[in-house]
Amino acid sequence: MSKILMKGNEAIAQAAINAGCQCYFGYPITPQNEIGEYMSSKMIEIGRTYISAESELAAVNMLIGAGSTGTLAMTSSSSCAIALMQEAISSMATAEIPGVIISVMRAGPGLGDITPSQADYFQSVKGGGNGDYRTIVLAPSTISEAVLLTQKSFYLAMKYRNPTMLLADGILGQMMEPVEMPEGNAFSTVNTDEWALDGTGEGAQKRDGRSLMSLHMGDDILERLNHRIFKKYAQIEEKEVMYENYLCDDADIIITAFGTVARVAKSAVNAAREKGIKVGLFRPITLWPFPSKELFATAKNKKCVLDIELNMGQMIQDVKIALNGSVPVEFFGKTGGAIINSSEIYNKILELSKEKQYGTNLAASI
Amino acid sequence: MEQTLQQVFKRPEPYKKNYNYPFCAGCGHGVVLRLIAEVLEELKIHTKTIATASVGCSINLDKFYNLDIVGADHGRAPCVATGVKRSKPDKIVFTYQGDGDAATIGFNELMHTALRGENITTICVNNTNFGMTGGQASATSILGQVTATTKNGRDPKISGYPAKISEMISNCDGAAFVARVAIFSPQSIIKAKAAIKKAFECQIKGLGFAFVEVIAACPTGWKLKPVQALEYIKNEVTKVHRLGIFKDFTESMA
Amino acid sequence: MSEIKIDKEKCKSCMICASVCPKGLIKLNNEHVNHAGNKYVEFVDKNNECLGCALCAMSCPDMAIYEVLK
Numbered sequence: 056m057s058k059i060l061m062k063g064n065e066a067i068a069q070a071a072i073n074a075g076c077q078c079y080f081g082y083p084i085t086p087q088n089e090i091g092e093y094m095s096s097k098m099i100e101i102g103r104t105y106i107s108a109e110s111e112l113a114a115v116n117m118l119i120g121a122g123s124t125g126t127l128a129m130t131s132s133s134s135c136a137i138a139l140m141q142e143a144i145s146s147m148a149t150a151e152i153p154g155v156i157i158s159v160m161r162a163g164p165g166l167g168d169i170t171p172s173q174a175d176y177f178q179s180v181k182g183g184g185n186g187d188y189r190t191i192v193l194a195p196s197t198i199s200e201a202v203l204l205t206q207k208s209f210y211l212a213m214k215y216r217n218p219t220m221l222l223a224d225g226i227l228g229q230m231m232e233p234v235e236m237p238e239g240n241a242f243s244t245v246n247t248d249e250w251a252l253d254g255t256g257e258g259a260q261k262r263d264g265r266s267l268m269s270l271h272m273g274d275d276i277l278e279r280l281n282h283r284i285f286k287k288y289a290q291i292e293e294k295e296v297m298y299e300n301y302l303c304d305d306a307d308i309i310i311t312a313f314g315t316v317a318r319v320a321k322s323a324v325n326a327a328r329e330k331g332i333k334v335g336l337f338r339p340i341t342l343w344p345f346p347s348k349e350l351f352a353t354a355k356n357k358k359c360v361l362d363i364e365l366n367m368g369q370m371i372q373d374v375k376i377a378l379n380g381s382v383p384v385e386f387f388g389k390t391g392g393a394i395i396n397s398s399e400i401y402n403k404i405l406e407l408s409k410e411k412q413y414g415t416n417l418a419a420s421i
Numbered sequence: 422m423e424q425t426l427q428q429v430f431k432r433p434e435p436y437k438k439n440y441n442y443p444f445c446a447g448c449g450h451g452v453v454l455r456l457i458a459e460v461l462e463e464l465k466i467h468t469k470t471i472a473t474a475s476v477g478c479s480i481n482l483d484k485f486y487n488l489d490i491v492g493a494d495h496g497r498a499p500c501v502a503t504g505v506k507r508s509k510p511d512k513i514v515f516t517y518q519g520d521g522d523a524a525t526i527g528f529n530e531l532m533h534t535a536l537r538g539e540n541i542t543t544i545c546v547n548n549t550n551f552g553m554t555g556g557q558a559s560a561t562s563i564l565g566q567v568t569a570t571t572k573n574g575r576d577p578k579i580s581g582y583p584a585k586i587s588e589m590i591s592n593c594d595g596a597a598f599v600a601r602v603a604i605f606s607p608q609s610i611i612k613a614k615a616a617i618k619k620a621f622e623c624q625i626k627g628l629g630f631a632f633v634e635v636i637a638a639c640p641t642g643w644k645l646k647p648v649q650a651l652e653y654i655k656n657e658v659t660k661v662h663r664l665g666i667f668k669d670f671t672e673s674m675a
Numbered sequence: 676m677s678e679i680k681i682d683k684e685k686c687k688s689c690m691i692c693a694s695v696c697p698k699g700l701i702k703l704n705n706e707h708v709n710h711a712g713n714k715y716v717e718f719v720d721k722n723n724e725c726l727g728c729a730l731c732a733m734s735c736p737d738m739a740i741y742e743v744l745k
Binding site for chain 1: 437467468469470471473474476480482483486487488489490491492493494495497500501502503504505506507508509512513529530533537
């Protein structure tokens with residue numbers, strides 16, 4: 056496949072169009088504005104729906120409307136505005152209405168800063184909205200991967216009738232790089248005939264009315280519903296986990312990182328390997344479902360796991376739960392929109408190898 | 422003689438066989454919902470209708486309507502309906518909302534849907550309070566109205582003035598039909614039905630946003646007997662929320 | 676010779692129907708309640724006075740008056 060030079064945000068938008076996204080609803084917020092700008096012209100050109108909504112609340116609720124009819128649709132936003140969308144995301148989960156949400160993270164808390172961050176791991180993975188539910192969250196580390204995962208988001212959203220989030224950060228949204236852009240949709244179309252709303256129909260097609268509701272009052276109705284939906288979540292956890300294992304087999308130290316940071320960490324791993332330090336990278340691609348079993352197996356008998364994030368330590372909680380005390384966990388992070396570079400990670404690896412004696416062949420190299 | 426009798430009233434088609442109205446005695450919702458169902462049946466559109474329920478007593482559509490229904494979060498029904506209509510333009514899409522939903526928490530969404538000229542119909546039951554949560558003051562509560570949160574009557578110095586939604590919606594260029602009707606007598610019910618019918622015809626003709634505000638009783642919230650509540654509408658509420666057709670493009674642009 | 680049919684199980688005895696009946700043919704049954712625990716109204720038309728105007732059915736918030744024959 057030939058590559059084209061594209062900005063991350065625009066590549067995500069084009070990938071959605073190629074996936075068959077019929078409706079885009081958005082509201083401007085930095086650092087994801089190029090998605091809405093791209094959609095505003097391209098979607099109209101090809102006769103699809105683009106709406107500049109009055110707020111993120113409106114945009115995500117339009118997504119609910121489109122999703123309820125089984126239509127591929129998406130919205131995009133960033134941190135503090137994704138926060139506004141959470142009531143709707145929770146409702147989508149319980150009403151089992153599909154929809155794709157692109158989240159391009161900026162620094163927080165609050166309005167924070169427009170600089171890149173990974174501080175919305177909790178927001179996207181741990182709910183954000185109220186109640187017992189899960190959002191499928193995919194975290195790309197390159198623009199080409201963002202393209203593929205955008206398309207996969209539509210597929211998973213429809214297949215499981217669940218909100219699905221592509222969690223990128225401001226770096227990925229704003230940078231340009233050569234991208235592989237598949238022509239059509241890389242995934243198959245999911246049949247929605249059994250549940251989507253399109254009117255009760257006439258004649259032989261006539262059926263009873265369907266309802267997709269977020270309110271479930273009455274004796275144990277919600278309890279039974281939640282149990283049924285959690286069976287679906289168990290299936291997702293079983294079938295849809297994605298992760299990358301890089302040079303982990305013989306490693307003493309395993310780095311865990313997602314998104315752009317994982318990409319930076321890979322460079323640091325390579326640099327450390329050149330010095331003879333045995334370090335590997337474990338990168339969750341699905342943040343929910345989190346690759347817990349896979350991480351546990353990968354880190355078995357290792358000396359240490361180093362979790363690196365652009366926040367004060369969020370994914371590290373899932374890392375620790377996955378490892379269940381089997382391996383010591385160290386953390387390195389930056390917050391407030393500061394970016395981590397590979398030499399900082401390399402230095403952290405050296406520190407762990409040398410001072411904390413997690414490395415095996417220290418004498419040889421350092 | 423029995424055979425010569427004609428059926429002049431029946432339950433409308435779009436209802437479930439064992440429907441359940443979870444409303445209090447004398448609640449205006451029941452009549453408005455029946456009128457909508459009658460209109461859908463008369464216009465022969467109920468089989469291609471997708472309804473949007475909203476938060477409040479208006480959420481219960483799926484308990485009695487045999488229609489396709491999507492539930493919306495607080496105030497967001499016009500947005501959900503927008504998403505439905507844009508993805509299925511050949512379907513008839515309406516929102517069923519209360520004043521707490523449409524005029525209070527969801528006023529922004531309502532106005533912008535009207536401004537976009539979204540080709541949907543919104544029926545807003547205005548009973549000038551938050552009925553489901555126990556009769557607290559809403560944006561449309563009239564001055565002097567006693568509610569759970571205005572125990573001495575709504576005082577503008579404390580809680581401002583009532584929102585007159587139909588007047589405000591009619592100022593939006595995208596709105597093609599705007600009417601305020603009421604449910605307090607058989608005559609007013611006939612007028613209300615005519616307005617609801619026009620609001621759906623407006624959508625069928627693709628003219629833009631159609632809005633009907635129906636002043637209806639909430640005897641429980643108002644702490645009045647059902648028949649007294651109808652008098653309250655006639656004598657008090659409609660003095661503030663004036664009845665009338667504020668905008669009608671269905672004739673001129675048909 | 677007209678008549679109305681009342682589903683007493685749906686009735687919540689709001690009495691709106693009785694207030695609009697031009698002939699005063701709808702009465703509250705003060706002795707019994709329905710399964711929902713509500714008092715309910717009855718159609719009492721001993722002299723065949725019902726006009727079949729359907730004002731009662733039109734005003735009934737619960738469609739408890741579910742059919743009018745004229």
